[in-house]
Amino acid sequence: xxxxxxxxxxxKTLDVxxxxxxxxxxxxVLGLTGTKYGCGQALCGACTVHLDGQVVRACVTxxxxxxxxxxxxxxxxxxxxxHPLQRAWVELGVPQCGFCQAGQIMxxxxxxxxxxxPSDDEIDQSMAGNLCRCGAxxxxxxxxxxxxxxxxGER
Amino acid sequence: MHQRLLPFAVAFVLAxxxxxxxxxxxxxxxxxxxxxxxxRAPSDFAxxxxxxxxxxxxxxxxxxxxxxxxxxxxxxxxxxxxxxxNMQLHDPxxxxxxxxxxxxxxxxxxxxxxxxxELSRVPxxxxxxxxxxxxxxxxxxxxxxxxxxxxxxxxxxxxLAAIVEHNAHDALVGWGWHPGADREPVPGTQEQFGAIVxxxxxxxxxxxxxxxxx
Numbered sequence: 001x002x003x004x005x006x007x008x009x010x011x012k013t014l015d016v017x018x019x020x021x022x023x024x025x026x027x028x029v030l031g032l033t034g035t036k037y038g039c040g041q042a043l044c045g046a047c048t049v050h051l052d053g054q055v056v057r058a059c060v061t062x063x064x065x066x067x068x069x070x071x072x073x074x075x076x077x078x079x080x081x082x083h084p085l086q087r088a089w090v091e092l093g094v095p096q097c098g099f100c101q102a103g104q105i106m107x108x109x110x111x112x113x114x115x116x117x118p119s120d121d122e123i124d125q126s127m128a129g130n131l132c133r134c135g136a137x138x139x140x141x142x143x144x145x146x147x148x149x150x151x152x153g154e155r
Numbered sequence: 156m157h158q159r160l161l162p163f164a165v166a167f168v169l170a171x172x173x174x175x176x177x178x179x180x181x182x183x184x185x186x187x188x189x190x191x192x193x194x195r196a197p198s199d200f201a202x203x204x205x206x207x208x209x210x211x212x213x214x215x216x217x218x219x220x221x222x223x224x225x226x227x228x229x230x231x232x233x234x235x236x237x238x239x240x241n242m243q244l245h246d247p248x249x250x251x252x253x254x255x256x257x258x259x260x261x262x263x264x265x266x267x268x269x270x271x272x273e274l275s276r277v278p279x280x281x282x283x284x285x286x287x288x289x290x291x292x293x294x295x296x297x298x299x300x301x302x303x304x305x306x307x308x309x310x311x312x313x314x315l316a317a318i319v320e321h322n323a324h325d326a327l328v329g330w331g332w333h334p335g336a337d338r339e340p341v342p343g344t345q346e347q348f349g350a351i352v353x354x355x356x357x358x359x360x361x362x363x364x365x366x367x368x369x
Binding site: 065 | 258259266268274
C-alpha cells in the first residue's frame, strides 16, 4: 500500500505495510531518527510525535492512520532548534542521558500550543505519559514554565 | 430432622445462592445454568410469566455485561479510567479531560487506535473514550445502572430504541467481546447481548430491586 504523509512540511509517499508502526516509517524508511524507540507499548512517551498537531505515540500508531495527514517530528518542530522549548531546554540543561527528551519536548510543545500558560497541574497531567528514567522532571517542568514565559520554580 | 430442613434446602437452591455468576437472577423461577462466559437467550426467561418480573430478570442478565470490568473500566466514577480485571487505575496516568477524551498530550487516541494493536497489546476500537461522568458505573448496582441507562438526562438523550441499538451494534461497546491480547471478554456475544437488552426494553424496561444481583 502507498501511504502519503506530509512529514515536517514535506510530502512523502511510502510504499509500506499499512499496519507498520509510524515510528518504523519515520526512523527506518525516512531516516528521521530523532524520535526514539523506548517501550514499544505506548507506556514511556519516547516516540511522541504530532499527527495533525495531536500528540500520538508513534510506536503504536499504524502508518495508515497518518495517510493524508501531517506528521511533525522533533526534527520539524522548529528550524535550527529555535523553538522556545528547545531554547529553554538548553538554557536550563534539562537532559541527563537525553533519550526521552525528544518525546518530552514534543508533548510539551503540544501543551503550550493549546495552553500557552499552563498550571503545574496541567503540566503534570499532560506530561504524565512521558517517562524520564534519569528523573529530570523538575527541570522539565521548569523549562516548560520558562518557555511559557512564567517563573521557572513557582508552584 | 432432615425432613424439617428440606424446605429450607430447596429454597436455598432455587434462590441461586450456590454460584453468583451462573445461576441467574435470584427468585422463585430457576433459570437454565450457563457458564460464566455465556449469556442466556431471551427464550430462557419465557418461563417467568409475570412480565415485570421477567423484565427485571432480563436486566439482571444484561448486568452481567454492564458490570463486567471490561465495560466498567471506562465508566469510572471519578476522572481516571480503570484497567484490568482488578480495575486498577489506568497506567500510564491519564485523566478524563474536559470532553472525556483526555487532556492535550494524553488524549485517549494518543495511544488507543481504531483496533487492538497485537504486538504492543494496546487495546483499541473506534471513538475510544471515557463514558461521561453521569454514566459512571463503577460501584453502582444493577438497579442504579438500569435507572441511569433509562434516564435521557444521563444517557445522552437516548430513547429506549436507541439504547437497544447502541448496545447491539456500537463498535466501542462491541470491543468488550473482542478485547484482544489475553484480556477476558465479557460474557456471550454482542448479538446475544443486544437480544437480551431488546427483550428487556420490550418487556417494559423494568429495573431490578436494589439488592438484586445476577
